[in-house]
Amino acid sequence: MDALQKLQEYGVNVELVGTKLKLTPKHLVTREVIELVKKHKAEIVSTLRQPYIDGTGILVIPSECDEKYRWWAGGQSIQATLAELGAPPEIITKYVSQEGTA
Numbered sequence: 001m002d003a004l005q006k007l008q009e010y011g012v013n014v015e016l017v018g019t020k021l022k023l024t025p026k027h028l029v030t031r032e033v034i035e036l037v038k039k040h041k042a043e044i045v046s047t048l049r050q051p052y053i054d055g056t057g058i059l060v061i062p063s064e065c066d067e068k069y070r071w072w073a074g075g076q077s078i079q080a081t082l083a084e085l086g087a088p089p090e091i092i093t094k095y096v097s098q099e100g101t102a
Contacts, residue, residue: 003040004047007033008055016048016062051081057091 007014007023012033015022021037021044023029037044049064059082061069068075079096 002047003036003044004052006036007044013055014044014048016045016064019045021045021048051085053082053085053087053091057094059085059087059091059095 004014010028010030010033011025012028013024014037015024021041023033023037049062051059051061051065051069054060059078061071061081067073069081071078071081079092082092082095
């Protein structure tokens with residue numbers, strides 16, 4: 001299990017703000033969480049710079065990610081990104097229309 005998955009299990013959301021990690025909600029940010037983040041910060045930052053599906057099933061495409069994922073700027077389709085991420089069918093259905101286009 002990676003560090004982000006562990007943080008999600010704790011109910012902690014992680015956001016990359018510049019070069020800093022913002023952890024919310026604050027009442028769930030325990031010493032154990034802080035130590036986990038310190039130990040795995042490089043891994044967490046690297047992961048947050050790549051597209052991912054968050055704990056609520058939302059596709060997140062960070063502004064710092066590779067241009068190939070920026071569908072709005074001529075990059076690959078949302079469907080291709082979801083396939084690359086190994087998204088489950090219910091997530092793909094949420095983003096892709098019946099005609100197979102995003």
